[in-house]
Structure formats: structure tokens, C-alpha cells
Amino acid sequence: MPSSRARSTPPSAAPARRSPCPVACFLDLLGDRWTLLVVRDLLLGRSRFKEFVASPEGIPTNILSERLRRLTEQGVVEQIESSPGSKHLAYRLTRRGQALRPVLESMRAWGLKHLRGTRAALEE
Amino acid sequence: MPSSRARSTPPSAAPARRSPCPVACFLDLLGDRWTLLVVRDLLLGRSRFKEFVASPEGIPTNILSERLRRLTEQGVVEQIESSPGSKHLAYRLTRRGQALRPVLESMRAWGLKHLRGTRAALEE
DNA sequence: ATCTTCACTTGCATTTTACAAGTATTTTTA
DNA sequence: TAAAAATACTTGTAAAATGCAAGTGAAGAT
Secondary structure, eight states, X not given: OOOSSOOOOOSSOOOOXXXXXXXXXXXXXXXXXXXXXXXXXXXXXXXXXXXXXXXXXXXXXXXXXXXXXXXXXTTSEEEEESSTTOOSEEEEEOHHHHTTHHHHHHHHHHHHHHXXXXXXXXXX | OOOSOOSSSOSSOOOOOSOSOHHHHHXXXXXXXXXXXXXXXXXXXXXXXXXXXXXXXXXXXXXXXXXXXXXXXXXXXXXXXXXXXXXXXXXXXXXXXHTTHHHHHHHHHHHHHHSTTOOOOSOO
16 A cells, blocks of 8 residues: 555656755656766767767667657757758757756766766867 | 786776766766766765665665775765764765766756756755 | 668667665764 | 764666567659
């Protein structure tokens, strides 16, 4: 018998938030080993699936396509055509996605200062 | 038997880095759904194991103790005694850990602006 | 028309996470 | 001082996420 906390799944497939804390919600959406690396690539000007795959960390393609889908659903990323008239896709950050720049920049600054052996990529 | 210090696998069990990118290294260390919530709690002034457990997100205790161990090993957190003379433990951020504040603040700002239904906890 | 590239998807083994329960100290209470 | 409660975990196990290799169909190039 379920005691205090109701366990029922809401009808919509919205991933449940753990709390209303903005940090917790941020992590619910972007907090894993790969998602913010895709955002980093986008901030660095990369836009194609193959470019994300070619990044030195080597993201698996199934993970990448799932993350791109989630970021697109959440309005952080949008699809465009890779070149005028082409049916191949590319991705770019929405305004909401661009607004993640300060987060990535503060992470980069911390890493450069506090983790040995890191070195900055060109620029963000 | 490796006679001299092999370059491939250092004797300590340092988790392999995916690349020298400071963002990637940051995520190797802190990039999951729970670790930065512990840092958030520490920035909010919480210091005891039970306080972290009592946070609204409900971190499982095995995850919490593993994360505290890792953060302590990496010099982000240090142990202190919970009250003078007590043998119970508490935790606090080192200087390196305090330096994570801008990261948490930018995440918080993004969440408040771009994710509905989030509301700020007291202050950080 | 054929070949190659692109952007995925699928299947499966491995790893990590979540949840419940248990345990050894330490501290408080009677 | 003995019993009870709190503290800070550990252990076991089911569920979910991840990592890797291989496969697929549409698009573009030759």
C-alpha cells in the first residue's frame, strides 16, 4: 500500500521535476555527461550531426540523437537546413539556448583554473 | 609487471578524461544529476549528511555518500566535525569548491528565466 | 546508375541509478 | 547506566541509462 507519497504517473510524458529549484530543474534538463558538450559545440559554431560526432570526446550517435531531440523539444535548439535548399539538417541554438553561454563560460573558467591539464579550445 | 611508471594507466584510479577541454573535464567531475545539487546545498549553508538527505529532491543515501567521497577526494569538499568535540561529521566547501558559486548562480539565473514554475530558494 | 556520405536506428552488453532495508557507532533520554 | 533514538552510512537488487558495433534508408556526388 503506497504510504505518504503518491506514485501515479501523470498522463503527459513530461519528465517529472524533482523540485521547483531552478538549479534542480536545470539539471533535470541539461545535467548529464553529454548534453552540455553539445551546447558547447553549438556555441563554438558547430552545427552538423557529423561535427558533433567528430568532437574529441566521441559522443555515441544514439546518445547524440536523443539529446538533440530533447533539446529541440525544450526549445534550446532548433533545426535548420544545412545549406540553402538542402534537405540535410543542421542545428543551432535558439535565444534560450544562446542564454546558456554564461553557464558554459563559468564552467570553462573553473575548469581552467582548478583542473590540471585542461586547455581552452579556441573561444566560445 | 610494469617496472617503471607507465604512462598509460597511472597507479591511482583517476577516472579517464575524455578530452583536455575544461568544460568536458568539469562534466567528468561534476556533470550528473546529483553532484551539483550537493554543492548547491553546501553553498546554501547546509553541512550535514542528514540535511542533504532532507533536501526536497530526495537524494538516495548511497549516491550521496559516493558523491561526498568523490568531492572530498577531488578537493572540492572537506570534512569537519559537526560540533566541537563531536565525532559526527559535517562537510564544507574548500576554496576550490567555493569557486563553483558563479557556475551555480548562472545555472540558477537561466532556470529562473527560462524554465516555468521554478522559484528561487532563499539565496546562494 | 552507382557509389558514397549523412543522419540516424537497432540490438545488446555493461554500467549507473534508485529504492528499500540493514548495520555499526554515537548521542540522548529515562 | 541502560535503553532508545539518531547518525552516517553499506548492502542487495531491480530498473534505467550508457557505450559500442552494426545496420538502414534517403540525399548528394560521380
